[in-house]
Amino acid sequence: MxxxxxxxxxxxxxxxxxxxxxxxxINDDLDACVAACPDKTALTALRVEEGGTIRFTYREMTRMADRIAVGLARLGVGRNDVVACQLPNWWQFTLTYLACSRIGAVINPLMHIFRERELSFMLKHGEAKVLIVPQAFRGFDFEQMVAGLRGDLPALEHVVVVGGSGGNSFDALLSGPAWEDSADAQAILARSRPGPDDVTQLIYTSGTTGEPKGVMxxxxxxxxxxxxxxxxxxxxxxxxxxxxxxxxxxxxxxxxxxxxxxxxxxxxxxxxxxxxxxxxxxxxxxxxxxxxxxxxxxxxxxxxxxxxxxxxxxxxxxxxxxxxxxxxxxxxxxxxxxxxxxxxxxxxxxxxxxxxxxxxxxxxxxxxxxxxxxxxxxxxxxxxxxxxxxxxxxxxxxxxxxxxxxxxxxxxxxxxxxxxxxxxxxxxxxxxxxxxxxxxxxDVIIRGGENIPVVEIESLLYRHPAIAMAAIVAYPDERLGERACAVVVARPGHSVDLPSIVDFLKREKVAVQYIPERLIVRDTMPSTPSGKIQKFKLRELLRTTTA
The missing domain is CATH 3.40.50.12780 (ANL, N-terminal domain)
Structure with missing residues (x-):
């Protein structure tokens, strides 16, 4: 890349x-930790659904980072290659980043709420060579989802599954074998360490251009x-x-x-x-x-x-x-x-x-x-x-x-x-x-700290067969700060309700957190003489209807 x-x-x-x-x-800091406090607990990871807790000292974490780094190199990952990581807060996330840093690869963190629509763009745009996903998390089968995407991702060479039992599992490919003890391990770890001005992270942010932007x-x-x-x-x-x-x-x-x-x-x-x-x-x-x-x-x-x-x-x-x-x-x-x-x-x-x-x-x-x-x-x-x-x-x-x-x-x-x-x-x-x-x-709504890509959701709503005009605006929420409301004008002879919009966006593989939670149907939209929707008037409408 x-x-x-x-x-x-x-x-x-x-x-x-x-x-x-x-x-x-981060390599310099991790090495300094091993030198100064090798047996100090560095990382404690709790998995709520399973109830298990795993701990790493700094010595253990460094050894595992080296192991995964050599494992990634065995998969063909090298300097400036992108490793996408769609994991919850599991120890494998931390160790994958440290491993990427050992060999000059670039980590691409992906929110676990992303589904086909978001992932297909990000993985293609970032040319991810490896994607690491859970086998399942919170009842969702990530491995199956990714299998349906691979045909459109020519750069993606490997999908590694945390929790899987097959040959593509994280344990089989990366964390299980003692790769760090192999004869060529030190040469692999020494040849591609990144410099301080090399790109080390590619993280996508929801913007107003209709597509996410890759922040380097x-x-x-x-x-x-x-x-x-x-x-x-x-x-x-x-x-x-x-x-x-x-x-x-x-x-x-x-x-x-x-x-x-x-x-x-x-x-x-x-x-x-x-x-x-x-x-x-x-x-x-x-x-x-x-x-x-x-x-x-x-x-x-x-x-x-x-x-x-x-x-x-x-x-x-x-x-x-x-x-x-x-x-x-x-x-x-x-x-x-x-x-x-x-x-x-x-x-x-x-x-x-x-x-x-x-x-x-x-x-x-x-x-x-x-x-x-x-x-x-x-x-x-x-x-x-x-x-x-x-x-x-x-x-x-x-x-x-x-x-x-x-x-x-x-x-x-x-x-x-x-x-x-x-x-x-x-x-x-x-x-x-x-x-x-x-x-x-x-034009972004922040729901519980998560940016909703307003332009993209609006563009999808315009494809709904019953909707003539659509706008997404925020309304206040005591716990989450903001939630999203869809304001629409129905096509002549059609009706539209919130369940139909939710079902439509789910079929479009939109992340659940991005789907509007309220609907207002209007005969017309407030607009400027040039036809631009005046969202500030819609927000005023919402404030009066929620007061």
């Missing part, structure tokens, strides 16, 4: 001179974010991180997979969110930090209150993905005894703004924090001129952690000649530099 990460080279000299790029990779990151761009992030949160080697947010999202990947290794800390993975199990893990594993979206905080607070069990080790809960209601912060502080930190970020940058641990609690529900070191923000008008404090405008970011660009879509990179990246969000900034996201110029 040829990567066009065009945003890396032009800013390298400046980033290194300012000490913002550290010119090291390097060790320098990700670590330039993780290091100041951990410093602001005062995290170190003594911390235990709970990660129940999917590692196929940047939240889980950067702060649940990479960060614990960089800190020589420990991580606990939970594959299915059950607040009761999370509470048990926090208590038994002495978890001190976690990061997740608002629904997780709501659920955990309720579980602790109902069970009347304390979580004294949990110092910090970083909440991102949606605004945190003030009453929830107050309740969580009282029930958990935990500092609630608000933050804002993107797949393209990682976390951009966080509040400080010493800030008043109201900062967590009135703001989305202020920039990390190495990050600049500007709230600007349409001409790029900075807006006065308190006035809303387009949120622009110039960051050491800015991505390398969108794979094969450089015209969409959204970065100007001065390196300002247009986030697509609207915000205001106060006199102290704290921002508040006020809306978005991009």
């Amino acid at each position: 040829e990567f066009d990460a065009v945003l890396i080279a032009p800013r390298r000299a400046q980033m290194v001179a300012q000490g913002l790029w550290h010119d090291r990779t 990151h390097t060790a320098n761009t990700t670590m330039a974010n993780i290091i100041p992030y951990a410093q602001r949160l005062r995290l170190g080697a003594d911390d235990v991180v709970l990660m129940a947010s999917p590692m196929a999202h940047q939240t889980g990947f950067m702060y649940g997979l990479m960060m614990p290794i960089m800190l020589k800390a420990s991580v606990v993975l939970q594959d299915i969110w059950e607040p009761g199990r999370a509470l048990e893990l926090i208590r038994s594993e002495r978890v001190s930090f976690t990061m997740a979206s608002t629904p997780f905080l709501t659920d955990l607070t309720r579980a602790v209150a109902e069970r009347r069990l304390e979580v004294p080790t949990l110092r910090t809960f970083l909440c991102a993905g949606a605004p945190i209601p003030g009453p929830l912060v107050e309740q969580a502080r009282a029930v958990l005894g935990t500092k609630i930190v608000s933050a804002w970020g993107m797949s393209e940058n990682g976390a951009v703004t966080l509040i400080e641990l010493d800030d008043e609690d109201e900062r967590a529900f009135n703001t989305d924090g202020h920039p990390l070191p190495g990050v600049e923000i500007k709230v600007a008008d349409d001409a790029g001129q900075a807006m006065p404090a308190g006035e809303p405008g387009r949120l622009l970011v110039r960051a050491c952690s800015n991505f390398g660009g969108y794979l094969r879509r450089p015209h969409l990179n959204g970065t100007d000649a001065d390196d300002w990246f247009d986030t697509g969000d609207l915000a205001r900034v106060d006199a102290e530099g704290y921002i508040r996201i006020t809306g978005r110029s991009k």
Whole structure:
């Protein structure tokens, strides 16, 4: 695969001179962990459905990473080859990434909620050579789904199945044989280690162009974010991180997979969110930090209150993905005894703004924090001129952690000649530099931290035989932040209802989380003189009908 990460080279000299790029990779940090604390527990992975727990010390994790790396090489994977990984928060996910890093391969994390429609585009666009999936998870047969896709994926040479029993199982091909002891293992592991500016992660984000965009990151761009992030949160080697947010999202990947290794800390993975199990893990594993979206905080607070069990080790809960209601912060502080930190970020940058641990609690529900070191923000008008404090405008970011660009879509990179990246969000900034996201110029709905690709779903609805016009808009939800509502105009002589729309989108193999959960049928759509649907009027309609 040829990567066009065009945003890396032009800013390298400046980033290194300012000490913002550290010119090291996860290999260096993993090797340092083995040298300093080989027998420390690095990873604890709980599988909720099966009830099993697996632990790795840093020594064991490094040996397994080397084993899987040589196994991948035996499958023909080499430098710059893409290994797609559609796994929940299982140990195989973490070890696959570390193995890819050993041989210069690029990991492509894929959400386990993706189905044929999303996967067929991402796997073809990213030219994945290997795809790793569960045999089954939460009652869904991933192996069967992928079998139906392979005919349209010429670059895909191997499908590896976690939990399978055949010759294509993860254990048979990668984690079972002691590949690291073979005569050529050290030569394989030494010849292709990536440099800090090589693309190491390809992660897709839902955009407004009707197709996902492949975000390219390097060790320098990700670590330039993780290091100041951990410093602001005062995290170190003594911390235990709970990660129940999917590692196929940047939240889980950067702060649940990479960060614990960089800190020589420990991580606990939970594959299915059950607040009761999370509470048990926090208590038994002495978890001190976690990061997740608002629904997780709501659920955990309720579980602790109902069970009347304390979580004294949990110092910090970083909440991102949606605004945190003030009453929830107050309740969580009282029930958990935990500092609630608000933050804002993107797949393209990682976390951009966080509040400080010493800030008043109201900062967590009135703001989305202020920039990390190495990050600049500007709230600007349409001409790029900075807006006065308190006035809303387009949120622009110039960051050491800015991505390398969108794979094969450089015209969409959204970065100007001065390196300002247009986030697509609207915000205001106060006199102290704290921002508040006020809306978005991009047409995206965020449901429980998961971006819904509005344009793609609307395009599908226009193919529904009973629909003449369609628009997807957000409506507020106390737990998830937002849900999606379909507003449609029926074709003459036709009727349409929500079950028919749900069935139609399921037949189109759309992820369940992307399907609208409410329907409004109208005779006409509010529109501009040019015919463009005025979504702000539809949102006003929803606010009045849900009030």
